[in-house]
Amino acid sequence: MTKYIFYLFIALTTAACSRYPVNVEQALKFAGDNREELKKVLDHYKADPLKYKAALFLIGNMPGHYSYVDTTYLNAYYDEVDSVFAITKNADIDLRNSMYKQIVEKYSKKNLAIVSDARYVRSDYLIDNIDNAFSVWQNGNWATHLNFEEFCEYLLPYKVCETQILDRWRFYFDNFAAENLDKLYYCKQYQHSVLKACEVVNLELKYLLNANLPTELQSQIPVRRMSTLTHIPYGYCDDYMTLAAAVMRSKGIPVAIDFTPKWPFRRSGHSWNVLLSQTGKHIAFEGCMERPGMPHKEDHIFAKIYRNTYAVNKEIEKINTVDTYVPAIFRNVYMEDVTSEYMSTVDVKMKVSIPKKAKYVYLSVFNDNDWAPVCWGKISLGKATFKYVGKDVLYLPVGMTDNGVVAVADPVIVDRNGKITYIRADIENKQTMTLNRKFPVFTHFYDAIDLIVGGQIQVSNHPDFKDFVILHTIEKYGVTAEDVFLDHVGEYRYWRYFSPKGAHCNIAELVFYGNESPLPIRGKKIGTQGSLENDKKYEKEAAFDGDALTYFDAPDADNDWVGMDFGKPVAINRIYYMPRSDGNLIEIGDNYELVYWDGHQWQSLGRQQATGSRLVFENCPSNGLYLLHDLTKGEEERIFTYENGEQIWW
Helix, strand or coil: CHHHHHHHHHCCCCCCCCCCCHHHHHHHHHHHHHHHHHHHHHHHCCCCHHHHHHHHHHHHCCCCCEEECCHHHHHHHHHHHHHHHHHCCCCCHHHHHHHHHHHHHHHCCCCCCEEEHHHCCCHHHHHHHHHHHHHHHHCCCCCCCCCHHHHHHHCCCCCCCCCCCCCCHHHHCCCCCHHHHHHHHHCCCCCCCHHHHHHHHHHHHHHHHCCECCCCCCCCCCCCCHHHHCCCCECCHHHHHHHHHHHHHHCCCCEEEEEECCCCCCCCCEEEEEEECCCCCEEEECCCCCCCCCCCCCCCCCCCCEEECCCCCHHHHHHHHHCCCCCHHHHCCCEEECHHHHCCCEEEEEECCCCCCCCEEEEEEECCCCEEEEEEEEEECCEEEEEEECCCEEEEEEEEECCEEEECCCCEEECCCCCEEECCCEEEEEEEEEECECCCCCHHHHCCCCCCCCCEEEEECCCCCCCCEEEEECCCCCCCCEEEECCCCCEEEEEEEECCCCCCEEEEEEEEEECCCCCEECCEEEECCCCCCCCHHHCHHHHHCCCCCCCEECCCCCCCEEEEEEEEEEEEEEEEEEECCCCCECCCCCEEEEEEECCCCEEEEEEEECCCCCEEEEEEEECCCEEEEECCCCCCCCCEEEECCEEEEC
């Protein structure tokens, strides 16, 4: 949508002589029938030079900002959302979610048309917003440190995001947190502390929403009426950051929205708020969630970070002017690169293959199934220069053509010291690769990896495991599935996994193999009864259901166990076990394919069905970039290099 409006905008010619700046004259010409409305704003402020300058800023940068045309339809949608959350405020969460989902599905069926704000915004609305923004800047307590340029970006805009309903959102929040903000007057240190004011407002937002990220109940038409957003307790980070920015700006607290378009180590991106403090320092925080100044993703690796702006970025505007094909992320001309505000960066210059007539190429990161551009580089004499590049990241330099993204150089690792290493598969020197996962371990799984340590494989010929024998004690953290091979242990009727103390068992799969068949042998499921949350899905049967994402969550912290009664003594020579899992380890029965990057695309190194906890691929090119597909199920897959027999994730 932004690209469509932007191309209309830049296609306009500029009048040879005008009493307005060039970009303002372009905007007025583009406004068509709405030109007179915008001129009314300029005429209104003729006698006030600073507000006149502010009006020029808004109008001159307006054509690429856009709104939905059918506000009647939108407001009906928002009204129904308000009603649901009003009548289900104290209701069961499943009922509330069900009712909300029905509304989302009902209103997502219509594709709404958009219109440039230059052809849409009315003069009284713009004047109202300009006057209010100046009031909180010049007469409030929290923004007196801003210069005019900062004021124009952090307080002046009449909207926080695209498709926001252009209602009196600033005034809706007049009384929000007012009492607690007023209290700050009685402490000398807090009287003009924008950081403290931001903290007060953000905590009230948190208590109001009881924010719960994320949700699957996301409409194709996101909620962008600020009053309605205050009623929805769950949403995506963009929802919370938008709401927080709107509330803060209504109070005269200078807040913007920063984002990383894609993480360089997993799919998707992230957005957050940033406060411009009296010291000139930008302080990151999560709107509606935590106190400003608390660590925010401090241990995360970033490739690039951008800040949403109201003003056009001239460099990105130029990219769209000189190149025919531009990545979607850079069709948005309303953002600026702020990567160097957050971390140490490096400029990267490299030789590239230049797509036909292209003036720019891009660094991309892997987004679990494709390459996503995140940084632009200008071409000069066959080389591209990329500014302020994040470190400890693997990038693929790409260009844009009518066929989409194409590689223009080998993948490159920018290490923690800024050193650049190109990755090119060596097809002459082969290697054997042993793989145990398709995706690295992240925090949601990390907390469970030690629950398997100390677990035991025990056997007995008595149902109460009197005189049990310990065949194996687990010493490895539960990052991968494991095969335990047993030799000459004799025959036993009862076989079990006995949980370590405090672990509630937490085993996902337990498979027994006899001496005479490659197929597992099965008996009667035995073990501790019940589950911690009284959920049958997590009772002992989960250890034998073939689902890596379910696990036996025993009711007691200690002395829990799960196993099989084979009806008679049997000999077992192999036990496959899977700890509580994220579903990304090697799962017996699943079909896998290993691929490597040949410089232009992924090439297969073969397929195989897993028969154990490891996959072994022979005759693989060395020093390459690899990706392991689970062809049976799952979505999370991550690129890696292979060094000293270990998968190194990127």
